[in-house]
Amino acid sequence: MTPDTSPRAVPPPAAIAHIALSSVLLPLDTPVSDAKVLTGRQRPMTEVAFLFAEITTEDGHTGLGFSYSKRAGGPGQFAHAREVAGDLLGEDANDIGRLWQKLVWAGASVGRAGLATQALAAFDIALWDLKAKRAGLPLAKLLGAHRDSVRCYNTSGGFLHTPLAQIKDNATRTLEAGIGGIKIKVGQPDAATDLARVAAIRSHLGDDVALMVDANQQWDRPQARRCCRALEQFGLVWIEEPLDADDVEGHARLTAEFDTPIATGEMLTSVAEHWRYIERSATDYLQPDAPRVGGITQFLRIAALADHQGLMLAPHFAMEIHLHLAAAYPREPWVEHFDWLEPLFNERMEISDGRMVVPDRPGLGVTLSDRVAGWTVARHQVGTPRPERP
Known part of the structure; x- marks a missing residue:
């Protein structure tokens, strides 16, 4: 043969x-x-x-x-x-x-x-x-960065299970570490408890520190209107997920009615779901999550649509990915600092003067x-x- x-x-x-x-x-x-x-x-x-x-x-x-x-x-x-x-x-x-x-x-x-x-x-x-x-190239540079650092805020120190005194201590340490903003959770069964906690944190931080709140979809439309109205006095950067993630119309009404910006998007899992919010201008800050929507390819589609509609961007969670994507967004965004994922990686995100710095390492810049x-x-x-x- x-x-x-x-x-x-x-x-x-x-x-x-x-x-x-x-x-x-x-x-x-x-x-x-x-x-x-x-x-x-x-x-x-x-x-x-x-x-x-x-x-x-x-x-x-x-x-x-x-x-x-x-x-x-x-x-x-x-x-x-x-x-x-x-x-x-x-x-x-x-x-x-x-x-x-x-x-x-x-x-x-x-x-x-x-x-x-x-x-x-x-x-x-x-x-x-x-x-x-x-x-x-760092991923941000490959995509076409608009900036080398992004405003960042911390979420992990302000959950509802955390006592108020501990939230204050967490916030102080967070700001001392160079992070630029603080987000705390709301959505208590008694709204008065929420307002008291927000007032205490605002007093602790002063008026110049960026403060956000997150209701995690827990209010119905009447509750949301009452709470958003009561929260106007605190000069918040945004009120996050005041309503169920599927309630586009309700979010649109809140966005139109209140001076405090409305933020949502982390629970949406496709370009189509985000488009419903974008086309209605039903939020001020869109919060897509690249792992939840199918990756960076889909995230970039969402970001292009959001920018066309004039929306602000604040990606949810996974700062190791979203730092790069936020750096490539034309409008000044925010990125969420969560320290939960740090044990997974050898590298740490550099933070200075309220901003997270895009690493100069190629790709995402992280290794397991x-x-x-x-x-x-x-x-x-x-x-x-x-x-x-x-």
Whole structure:
């Protein structure tokens, strides 16, 4: 038998050769409660589930992406990612938009929003990280940055389970660390308790410090109008999620009625859901979450629509991703500082004079810490590993 001596096709350098998925449960030091816990809708949060995707090309470049879920959904994201990961092998990692569509169609029967596309977000974010690394640029620079730092505010020190005295201490330490704003939770069963806490924090901070409040969807329309009116006196940067996330009309009315800006968007899981708010100007600050909407590709679509409508931007959670995306938004945005994710990464975000500084490292600028292995509950790989570039 004559041996086969025909030339073999050589994969291009950017062809995807290997994908590693990890399901990680990050424990929280203290169970976290917001208004949804006080009303019995949810239980206190004790951990956050992460789906990490590491994508390596033939020439050894690797991109890191992640999605997450709170309270439920982590195993589902991991299961869906396992099913579709193989569809990326051999593909050109530069073709991010086309690959997002390919993965969506691979799981078309489970829809284009929610858990399915949140699983895809880990791949999409990894591909953007990889593309920026191949270019030798921070992701913000690859996207076209408008600034090298972004105003930042802290949320993790102001939850409803935290006593008022502790919130004051947390706020003081936060400002001393260089963070520029403080957000506290509202939505107590007794609105008077909310107002007393907000008044106490405003008095503690003074009038010049940026202060936001977040009701986590706990008010109906009459409650929201009364509370928004009462909160006008405190000079807030915004009132967040005063109504159910599906109530576009209610948010539109509040946005039109009150001087204090209205913020919402973190619970929306698609471009289409965000567009309902954007086209109605039903919020002042839009708060998209890249892992929740399917990744950076979808986030950029939302951001372009929001800018066209003149909306402000304040992405939700995951500052390691959203710092870069906020830096590329034309209008001066805010980014949310959460220290919960810090144990996952070797790097720390630099904060100075109320702003978070875009790292000069290529890509997202983060690498997984050794501690992640101890929190990993499942792994899956497809393809053939390649030696990683130094």
